[in-house]
Amino acid sequence: MQIAFHIGAHCTGGDRLIKSLLRSREELSKQDISVPGPSRYRPILRETMGVLRGEKASAEMQETLLDAIMDEDDPKRLILSNHNFLAPPQKVLAQHTLYPMAAQRADWMARVFFGTECEYHMAIRNPATFVPDLFALSGEKDFGGFIAGADPFRLAWSDTVRRLRLGTGDSRIVIWCEEDTPLIWPRILEAVSGCTPGTRLEGENDVLHTLMHPIGIKRMFNHMRRNPPEDEAQRIRTTSEFLERFARAELLETEITLPGWTQQVIDQLTDRYEDDLEVIAKMEGVEFLTP
Template sequence: MAGPDPRSYRPVLREMPVALRGAPATDKMQTAMLQAALEGATAERLVLTNPSFLCMPQKALAQHMLYPMAGEKAHWLAQLFPGARPCFLSGLRNPAIFVPALFALPKERDLAAFIAGTDPVRPSWKDPVQRIRNALPGAELTVWCNEDTPLIRPDVMQVAASGGATDLAGGDAVLAKVITPAGLARLNGFLADSPALDPAARRRAAFLDKYAIPEAVEEETDLPGWADGQIETRTDRYAEDIAAIAAMPGIRFLAA
């Protein structure tokens, strides 16, 4: 499995889908993309990452919804390597946190233009996930809650590796950012004594409630014009969205 430096391939992958607009890439185009990503190396599986695969952040809210072109853009991406089975992995973030984080990007200044008339209580992840599922019914689609990433990163990496690796480096990289060194050391010691621990038990062993770093796990929800009641309502609807997505046919949902 290869997970190349994004700087090596993002310029090519930014331009190629727009140029093709859903048409299949030629063999020559595919070779050029692989050369840019692998830089002379070889791999049986290639993992490409980009937070803007579906669109640029400033266009994430349009037509009163999240990622209205999710299905179309996913199809464009799949056509970059039309002979391969596409696999999409995506962490979903509470819109009450996600929208303010997008607006906090350096280039965003006009809140009204950024929100594009979207009701802050309305955005749903269920819709873009369903659009991707409809556009690519044969694709592998794996989703999880971004809030759970520290606990399930090893599972995410295992899916990215297509089950081909059992011990992947960096599995605790995110967990190390939100748990104290003492907590991480205790977790690693516990796991060393219990090598056959299943993933669910491993997550329970993280002791996140006891060893969490407060400032690392508490996210800001500050956005001009957003009331506390809207944030609470949006969070409740996010939980409903996640339950609906987890029950969708053809979706692999990774739960903490």
């Protein structure tokens, strides 16, 4: 059996992905893919990882855990999603870096299901918007205390991915940018679910329905019915054009009011993020989904 862990990051849609896959649970079940509801595994996995603390789970413990998580006897693939897998929001910037415990936590997750093929899927996001939203999510009141001396200009997702690679051996790692999600959502669902390429999943337009005005969605679908995209690249171009015309502006615009975070700072952080993406794209053993 394969286990696909969707590990966040925080502030990249929350449970949006697992909710979309749950909508296609019946179709995925036909392909021997299990998508249990989060309430069935999040508490018990957190408790099990806390008890084992990196020790390998016994066969008996694994059997008990899997019986609690899913109804299927022996699916080909199991999908587990939790943006707290690597850290709670308050610990994401510990040690002045992004997800400093990524290697250890990924290893602990694999040891709970020792002997099973594991995969790790993660969205990342521009630190210029990620840090402010993470601060809001954390519930902390003082930004200085929250960031605890971390330098935003030294936060690099490539460091996180390297640690993740270190903790997962040769396991499959799939990374994408939250900013690209509206354009590549069907590919993300396919990658995480492991479904047969070309499978039509119920939730493949969920993100667009969230971001676009209904009239824009309707016009885009009508356009694609009249002019079916010849390939994925053309589908993305068409989607991008309609998004630009019919996106809900209030959902795409982010007002950042953190102390000292001027527009110049935001622009510089964005430039560093784009440079960092080029580093990730060249990493060996990492699948980087892009439009």
